[in-house]
Amino acid sequence: xxxxxxxxxxxxxxxxxxxxxxxxxxxxxxxxxxxxxxxxxxxxxxxxxxxxxxxxxxxxxxxxxxxxxxxxxxxxxxxxxxxxxxxxxxxxxxxxxxxxxxxxxxxxxxxxxxxxxxxxxxxxxxxxxxxxxxxxxxxxxxxxxxxxxxxxxxxxxxxxxxxxxxxxxxxxxxxxxxxxxxxxxxxxxxxxxxxxxxxxxxxxxxxxxxxxxxxxxxxxxxx
Ligand code: G3P
Numbered sequence: 001x002x003x004x005x006x007x008x009x010x011x012x013x014x015x016x017x018x019x020x021x022x023x024x025x026x027x028x029x030x031x032x033x034x035x036x037x038x039x040x041x042x043x044x045x046x047x048x049x050x051x052x053x054x055x056x057x058x059x060x061x062x063x064x065x066x067x068x069x070x071x072x073x074x075x076x077x078x079x080x081x082x083x084x085x086x087x088x089x090x091x092x093x094x095x096x097x098x099x100x101x102x103x104x105x106x107x108x109x110x111x112x113x114x115x116x117x118x119x120x121x122x123x124x125x126x127x128x129x130x131x132x133x134x135x136x137x138x139x140x141x142x143x144x145x146x147x148x149x150x151x152x153x154x155x156x157x158x159x160x161x162x163x164x165x166x167x168x169x170x171x172x173x174x175x176x177x178x179x180x181x182x183x184x185x186x187x188x189x190x191x192x193x194x195x196x197x198x199x200x201x202x203x204x205x206x207x208x209x210x211x212x213x214x215x216x217x218x219x220x221x222x223x
Pocket of ligand 1: 026027136139170171172190
């Protein structure tokens with residue numbers, strides 16, 4: 001399973017990339033606004049610079065179009081794709097988005113379809129040529145549904161056909177979501193920084209290491 005970080009914070013990308021396990025980054029307008037909430041983007045190229053810095057660290061960086069019509073999405077997506085070959089154009093799951101997906105596929109521009117909340121949406125995006133689809137699990141949980149059931153349904157459907165579209169589990173809220181996504185065979189999980197920091201931890205690892213180090217001190221040797 002590929003692990004992506006869901007952030008627009010370059011320091012967070014650098015930290016997780018330094019662990020040697022990071023395969024990509026997903027950004028969205030909300031995450032970008034969080035980084036520049038006081039309008040301090042400074043240069044009109046601030047987003048481009050952040051995306052480029054991330055592209056130096058990982059092979060797959062999703063940058064979301066904000067246009068709502070197909071023509072606008074094409075223009076914005078083509079500009080993003082020119083920035084760096086690691087850029088993946090993120091397109092919302094709308095009918096205009098579907099048209100744009102088809103176009104980007106024909107141009108060899110990689111895409112990630114965002115805001116997927118049903119199996120039917122997943123199928124449409126895959127048929128339109130999306131390279132990645134992003135079902136939002138946490139938001140379904142928040143709405144009182146079982147988000148992971150959607151991943152189960154999509155992976156079951158994917159077994160029947162030959163879609164080359166990767167399933168990226170998004171809107172992850174806690175470490176259990178990551179493990180569940182892996183058990184269902186999802187191709188990618190995009191994980192917030194705070195959840196990433198919890199993944200390496202286990203209390204038995206901490207207590208086990210403490211004991212090893214205490215015992216080593218008793219040996220009285222230094223290597
Ligand atoms: O990449 C977008 C997705 O992960 C959003 O997550 O926490 O805003 O539901 P969240």
